[in-house]
Amino acid sequence: MGGRFKALVTATLIAGVAIVSANGVTCRPAQADDAFPNKVIRVIVGFAAGGGNDIFARVVGQRFGELIGQTVVIENKPGAGGRIASEYVAQQPGDGYTLMVGASGSMSIASAIYPTLGYHPTKSFVPLTMIASFPLIMTVSAEHPAKSVSELVAWAKANPDKANYATSSPAFTIATELLKLKTGMPGQAIPYKSSNESVLSVAAGQTLLTISDGPPAVPMVKGGKVRALAVTGSDRSGELPDVPSMKEAGYPEVNSRLWSGFFAPASTPAPIVAKLEAALRKAMADEGVRAKLKTMAVDPGGGTGAEFRKLIDADIETYKGIVQAAKLKFER
Numbered sequence: 001m002g003g004r005f006k007a008l009v010t011a012t013l014i015a016g017v018a019i020v021s022a023n024g025v026t027c028r029p030a031q032a033d034d035a036f037p038n039k040v041i042r043v044i045v046g047f048a049a050g051g052g053n054d055i056f057a058r059v060v061g062q063r064f065g066e067l068i069g070q071t072v073v074i075e076n077k078p079g080a081g082g083r084i085a086s087e088y089v090a091q092q093p094g095d096g097y098t099l100m101v102g103a104s105g106s107m108s109i110a111s112a113i114y115p116t117l118g119y120h121p122t123k124s125f126v127p128l129t130m131i132a133s134f135p136l137i138m139t140v141s142a143e144h145p146a147k148s149v150s151e152l153v154a155w156a157k158a159n160p161d162k163a164n165y166a167t168s169s170p171a172f173t174i175a176t177e178l179l180k181l182k183t184g185m186p187g188q189a190i191p192y193k194s195s196n197e198s199v200l201s202v203a204a205g206q207t208l209l210t211i212s213d214g215p216p217a218v219p220m221v222k223g224g225k226v227r228a229l230a231v232t233g234s235d236r237s238g239e240l241p242d243v244p245s246m247k248e249a250g251y252p253e254v255n256s257r258l259w260s261g262f263f264a265p266a267s268t269p270a271p272i273v274a275k276l277e278a279a280l281r282k283a284m285a286d287e288g289v290r291a292k293l294k295t296m297a298v299d300p301g302g303g304t305g306a307e308f309r310k311l312i313d314a315d316i317e318t319y320k321g322i323v324q325a326a327k328l329k330f331e332r
Helices: 052-068 080-090 105-113 149-158 170-183 195-203 214-222 270-285 287-294 305-326
Strands: 041-045 072-076 098-103 125-135 137-141 164-167 188-191 209-212 226-231 257-265
Touching: 041 052, 041 080, 052 072, 052 098, 052 125, 052 195, 052 214, 052 257, 052 270, 052 287, 080 098, 080 105, 080 257, 098 105, 098 125, 105 170, 105 305, 125 270, 125 305, 137 195, 137 214, 149 226, 164 170, 164 195, 170 209, 170 305, 195 209, 195 214, 195 226, 209 214, 214 226, 257 270, 270 287
Parallel strands: 041 072, 041 098, 164 188, 164 209
Antiparallel strands: 098 257, 125 257, 137 209, 137 226
């Protein structure tokens, strides 16, 4: 899928000149905002190609570029569960030419679990619109004997030396650690750079299980490479209707619903923010875009930036409560 949406571009020279005043505030020519955009727009993704956020960026980015009238380039800067990219984008000029697809794990969850995080989701950035919200999918190798969550828990307890799990984000780690907490299941975390790599490791038998987002998991489930044991939350996924929810599986507390969305640096001027938000929301309203997103077991977004900001701030407080209750500790 990534190849279909990959843009081939040649970078152009910067057309405008930024002037920095004595007090450090960047002053732009009056016509700069009106002329925006007049060069390539970069969208930074903090995860490797092939993962859910990368696919989201490419699906929406193509239509966004058509609507805003400029080429949109997707750049992957994986590492540290998306935090490397977040720190990078937070420090970029607020000119509208560097955006980011941020995820729950690198934004609201990271803010909740890392007291010294070098950025804040709604203070270092301007939330533009949500791309999607979604439950997570728990998978094991198609060759594994476990056919249910309870069977997997029993197997892991009987084989603790083989009990491990693949994870590429604090969001996935929290969901898995919560399952361990509620079931007593053992399991060592094995880090990967993307959820795609995590699912592939499970398919190859390198790790026992992963709880990940839908885009890399759903095709592997449908292709018979991995077996989905449950989706986190109270309801089944429309894309995987035969897979029970964690509530049905007997573990209602393992309820994780994540999101991905577009962000700009906090210093981006309001007129540029308005143009970006309008084009992104229009792209999200496109039926073709929404149809593609739905095939990935997600619910398309497209609300206002203000609504997105409110959700993020509420999420931070929710995850702080979960981490404290589960006594989880994370090392950066």
